[in-house]
């Protein structure tokens with residue numbers, strides 16, 4: 001009789017224990033079952049690369065919209081992630097390394113005021129364009145002899161950021177003497193060099209150029225004939241239509257509702273750095 005009782009308690013204990021363990025286990029995965037149907041319960045991550053030295057599209061600041069990052073592009077990236085229930089992670093990558101980072105899988109997309117061009121189109125796929133810019137020339141306020149792109153060829157020292165479209169325009173289209181081209185890593189540095197007289201001019205994208213010029217008391221020279229319109233778009237790995245569709249849906253909605261224009265206006269007062 002005692003033996004039977006013992007066996008009974010042992011069996012009961014086993015049942016009890018396994019019930020506790022089961023419920024503990026299902027407690028752990030319980031949260032995951034709601035969204036676990038797609039990818040094991042975790043929210044999908046969106047890894048974004050940018051080169052945050054391009055105000056007002058991307059720059060770093062103490063209290064940014066996403067960590068230290070802020071700007072028009074950062075706000076767009078955040079909306080793409082939010083609207084698709086994804087967790088946004090931003091990496092700061094030198095501009096000329098962004099396309100390689102996409103293709104190595106380090107980042108899912110690059111948003112960096114990146115101009116669509118044929119060479120880049122061979123390596124990545126682009127979203128719908130979300131902004132139109134052109135190049136401008138930043139010169140000293142008192143400068144009178146640089147009036148257009150051609151006048152840069154008269155032995156002027158011209159600064160560009162390495163790998164930006166201005167680099168290829170100055171090097172290939174205008175064919176400025178290599179000895180007169182100074183390539184830097186950030187627009188702000190070469191604009192400072194115009195200010196302190198080391199350079200005669202900087203060729204850079206219009207919105208960034210205008211902000212940097214204003215902040216440093218410099219002048220902007222436009223030449224809409226030589227510098228044609230450039231469209232900014234988001235880049236993804238070739239064939240990644242799943243992500244590209246998500247991006248285009250958000251961009252189209254933002255374009256139609258005027259949200260991109262609003263962002264561009266909102267960030268016009270930003271402290272260029």
Ligand code: ARG
Nearest residue numbers: 051054112113114115164165
């Ligand atoms: N629009 C130019 C280009 O595509 C410059 C972009 C620079 N972007 C940046 N995030 N730093 O080459």
